[in-house]
Amino acid sequence: MTKSIKINKDTTSSIASGITGASSDIRLSPLASQDGRSTITANKSSKMAYNNVKSVASTFDEVLTVDAQNIRSLGVKFDEFDRDVSTMLHVQAPKLDR
Incomplete structure (x- = not known):
């Protein structure tokens, strides 16, 4: 059985659009209320954790965007x-006299 690579521009574009759409779903809501007066350690830790997750989500979104662009480009x-190979084969094909 022959193995081949089948690439379809429409399919790659569709996959890239799906990835872009998925990346837009990864958005964090801003913190609704923040306690600026509390001295509870958990309050500070939760804000730090939120900022870390926000940073990672932003990086992940950037990576997905680059991947989507790479898939489209592929x-x-x-x-x-x-097209180039088809043109080369067509030009080099022997002409048959009828």
Whole structure:
């Protein structure tokens, strides 16, 4: 059985759009209320944890955006390569006299 790579520009674009859509769902809501007067350690720790999660979510969103762009680019590059190979084969194909 022959194995082949099948790349479809529409499919890669659709996958990239899905990734972009998923990354837009990763948004944190701002803290509704903040206690600026409390001396409870948990209060400070929870704010630090929230800021850490916010930073990680932002980085994750950036990485997903880059991945989506790479997937789109892959589809375009394979499409261009396929056309180039097809053109080369067409030009080099022997012409049959009828």
